[in-house]
Amino acid sequence: MTKHIPILAATLAISSAAFARAENPPPSIDLSRFPAAEVKNVVVPVPSEVFAVLDKLGTPNWRGQLRKSLGKNTGNRAQVALLLGTVIAEGFIAVEAEDSERVKEIGREVLALAEAINVRKAVIARSKSITDLAEARRWREVRTEFDGALNDVRSAMQELGDDNLAQLVSLGGWTRGTEVLTAIVGDSFTSDGAELLHQPELLSYFSETLSRMKSTRLGKDELVVRMRKMLDSIKPLIGKEDGTRISASNVKRINQLTGDTVSAITSEPGVAR
Amino acid sequence: MNKKVLTFLALAALVTVPVFAYVNDALSFAHEAADPYVKKGFSVREDAWGGDLGVEDQQAMTAQLFKGNEYWFALGTEVKGAVVTIHIYDAQGKLAESESWQKGRFAGARVVPSKTGTYYAIVTVEKSPQERTGWAVVYAYK
Numbered sequence: 114m115t116k117h118i119p120i121l122a123a124t125l126a127i128s129s130a131a132f133a134r135a136e137n138p139p140p141s142i143d144l145s146r147f148p149a150a151e152v153k154n155v156v157v158p159v160p161s162e163v164f165a166v167l168d169k170l171g172t173p174n175w176r177g178q179l180r181k182s183l184g185k186n187t188g189n190r191a192q193v194a195l196l197l198g199t200v201i202a203e204g205f206i207a208v209e210a211e212d213s214e215r216v217k218e219i220g221r222e223v224l225a226l227a228e229a230i231n232v233r234k235a236v237i238a239r240s241k242s243i244t245d246l247a248e249a250r251r252w253r254e255v256r257t258e259f260d261g262a263l264n265d266v267r268s269a270m271q272e273l274g275d276d277n278l279a280q281l282v283s284l285g286g287w288t289r290g291t292e293v294l295t296a297i298v299g300d301s302f303t304s305d306g307a308e309l310l311h312q313p314e315l316l317s318y319f320s321e322t323l324s325r326m327k328s329t330r331l332g333k334d335e336l337v338v339r340m341r342k343m344l345d346s347i348k349p350l351i352g353k354e355d356g357t358r359i360s361a362s363n364v365k366r367i368n369q370l371t372g373d374t375v376s377a378i379t380s381e382p383g384v385a386r
Numbered sequence: 387m388n389k390k391v392l393t394f395l396a397l398a399a400l401v402t403v404p405v406f407a408y409v410n411d412a413l414s415f416a417h418e419a420a421d422p423y424v425k426k427g428f429s430v431r432e433d434a435w436g437g438d439l440g441v442e443d444q445q446a447m448t449a450q451l452f453k454g455n456e457y458w459f460a461l462g463t464e465v466k467g468a469v470v471t472i473h474i475y476d477a478q479g480k481l482a483e484s485e486s487w488q489k490g491r492f493a494g495a496r497v498v499p500s501k502t503g504t505y506y507a508i509v510t511v512e513k514s515p516q517e518r519t520g521w522a523v524v525y526a527y528k
Contacts, residue, residue, distance in 0.1 A: 138486070144479045144506060147446050155504075156449040159431055162527050166454035257429060264432050308453055314477075314504040315450045355477050355503040 155318035157283050159260040160205045160290050163309065167209075170306055173297045175210035179203070183222050184379025186229055191334040194278045195378045197226040197266065198285020204243070204259040206293055208252050216247035216255060223262055230278065235269035236262050277331050280322045284340060285378060287319070288371050295368035299361065307359040310351050310367060320344045336377060343374045412436055412522035415462025419492040420524050423458045428526035436522035439511045447507040447523060451499045459507050459525045461493040468514035470521055477504040 167173070183203060184196050200222050207215040220243035227236045239262040246255045263286060270279035291310070298306035323341045326332030347370055350363040413434050420430050435447050451457060461472040472493045476482040482505055486495040497505065511519045 138473050138481055140481050142475055142479045142508070144446075144475070144477075147444075154448065156435065156447060156525075158450050158452070159433075161429060162452060162455060165429075165527060166452045169454050253429075261432050268433075305453070308502045311502045312450050314448055318448075355501045 155314050157287070157315065157318070159263065160202055160286060161256050161260050163290060163294060164205050164209060164256065166309060167294070167297060170297075170303075171301070173209075173300065175206055176212065178206050178293050178296055179210055179212065179215060180375075180379070182379065183219065186226060187380055188229075189334070189336075190230060190278060191281055191331055191336050192378065192380070193226055193229045194270075194281035195285035195288075195336060195340070197223065197230070198263075198282040198287070199289035199375055199378055200226060201259055201263050201266075201282075202286040202289035202293070204262075205256060205290070208247075208255050208259070211250065211252060213247040213250060217244045220244045220247070223266075227266055230270070230275075231273065232266050232269035235265040239265060277322075277326050277329065280319075281331075281337070281340075284319055284323075287315075288340070288343070288378070289375050292368060292371035292375050295364050295371065299364045299368055302361045302364065304358055307361070307364050310359050310364065311355070311357060313348070313351060313353050316344055316348050316351070320348070339374060339377060343370050346370050411464035412462050412520040413524070415464060415491055416460050416522040416524045417462070419462050419494055420458065420460035420526050423460070423526045426528075428456075428458060428528045430524055430526040434522050434524045436520065438518040438520045439509070440518060441511055441514050443511055445509045445521075447509070449505050449507060449525070451497060451502070451505045453499045453502045455499070455527045457497045457499070457525055457527045459495045459497070459523060461509060461521060461523050463491045463511070463514075463519050463521045465491065465514050465516050465519045467491075468516070468519050469512040470519070471510045471512055472523065473508050473510075475506045475508060476501070477506075479506075 180203060183200050186193055186196060200219055204216060204219040207219055220240045224233060224236055224240040227233045239258050243255055243258045246258060263282065266282055267279040270276065294309060298309065320341065323332065323337060323344070326337060331337060347367055350367055351359055413436060416434060417430070424430055437445060439445055459472050459474060461470055463470050468491050469488070470491060470493050471488050472495050473481065473486060474483040474495045474497045483495040483497050487493065499505065507523060509521055509523060511521065
């Protein structure tokens, strides 16, 4: 085990030796010496984190990114979980577009989809709050509520022992979010914008998650298999090393891959935008 | 990145460690540590990470951070008299934080990522009157 990261400490109770270490955390550590058991899962960023960066990149045409349809619930649990993720991601786009009617519609759809997979109770309060805050055009708070809805749905599924389904909700949201991100970045390409796609460990994490489902019924679902293939196709396009430059053509390719997948999830190919 | 690191990262993805009930108290201290940043316009994520560690043990959290955002990682423990720390390293293992602080059961580290990518938050229980010390981390961004 890697012992011991010197620390920054400031309490009177600690020793002077500890103080010396505290003031000088090592400038580098050997991550490979950390046993796997001492490394937690990749923390999946909430959509707001990505949108916070996009806010700083300019004023894209968010309204143009909204899908005409939120998609159809086919009754397939994998599809519903993935769809729920895409609908929550759509909520963020509607917030960016400051479209209160659309946000309210999405809030209601989140509730309906949550009901279809038995986690309605977890999002009732969020759904109401989204509607109220959208009416008041308090956009930042609406965003927080959508983040919270995603979190609540996942937690509720985990409590029901449906962790795999919870992961699909995250993945659905990530896919729709990435489709929009690539559309925005592709519209006025900058390497800073494209760098937002550099998420190698997150992609590996999602891939591993889906691989672990392979032997389950859920893992054999056509959409889940498709998600796995999509991730495998995206991985080489975003580069492994930090600082990798992601080209405009790769951004476009990722947009196609995620867009096709979102169309498959929503069961409405060809109706996107 | 060498093979060893890749293996470790692959294995890391297999580890699922949710916030257990026994760190609920630690979580309230983590939120307390993050409070000052809310007042500065940061949004604190509603989910959190936690566990328990022995004295001088460490835990790494893997996080995807985005250039253009600013982050504060806030750590807390419920154990009175414990000293915990948190520091942020990039994917190459280089110290990436722009500042950090430690005050007994609380600690924090600020990162302004120079690159979008993977970062590691390293939690350490430096000292504690108990054999195992519950801890929790939340992070805030703007």
